[in-house]
Amino acid sequence: MVTRWHLLRLPVRVEGHQRHLTLVKNVVVDWSDLVLQGFVLESGPFRTLFLPADAGVRITTTGIEMASRSLVQRRNRRWRKQWVQSDWIYGRLLVHDPQDRVVGMVKDLIIDEDTLQVQSVVVSRGLLADLLYGALVVSAPTIWQDVSGKIKIDSLGYAKNGDIIDVK
Numbered sequence: 001m002v003t004r005w006h007l008l009r010l011p012v013r014v015e016g017h018q019r020h021l022t023l024v025k026n027v028v029v030d031w032s033d034l035v036l037q038g039f040v041l042e043s044g045p046f047r048t049l050f051l052p053a054d055a056g057v058r059i060t061t062t063g064i065e066m067a068s069r070s071l072v073q074r075r076n077r078r079w080r081k082q083w084v085q086s087d088w089i090y091g092r093l094l095v096h097d098p099q100d101r102v103v104g105m106v107k108d109l110i111i112d113e114d115t116l117q118v119q120s121v122v123v124s125r126g127l128l129a130d131l132l133y134g135a136l137v138v139s140a141p142t143i144w145q146d147v148s149g150k151i152k153i154d155s156l157g158y159a160k161n162g163d164i165i166d167v168k
Contacts, residue, residue: 001119004109011063012041024064029118031145036116039064048075059113095123096152107135
């Protein structure tokens with residue numbers, strides 16, 4: 001298992017080469033399937049390079065290895081705005097419970113490096129709550145995205161006054 005935080009700034013290299021081409025700038029997650037779609041790579045200010053997480057890409061202890069350089073794709077501004085800037089690193093995705101109350105914000109992801117599936121999501125409930133109780137780690141089967149695009153979890157129990165009574 002690896003976290004999203006550990007994937008950022010990893011070197012990206014072609015398999016069998018010593019020198020890296022670039023670094024990972026961000027990861028793109030498909031929230032409907034909870035799978036890693038690919039990696040946004042560091043590039044010039046007016047270019048967006050994307051490495052899809054296909055069969056030719058694997059995560060190693062020393063970085064991201066790809067089968068060939070031709071796997072890297074150029075993406076336009078519209079794609080960048082839709083997938084990267086609206087993603088949680090910029091927009092800080094809020095996590096809601098089934099009653100549509102805000103539980104916290106997505107802080108990190110725990111990803112299986114072999115299958116690239118999101119196994120868990122780390123939810124921050126605020127600085128003070130994180131210091132007192134720790135961050136909330138929610139397993140992937142209890143997370144979904146509703147039709148309006150909100151990230152929801154169903155593993156919390158609430159009392160009638162809104163206090164959290166069961167945190168898993």
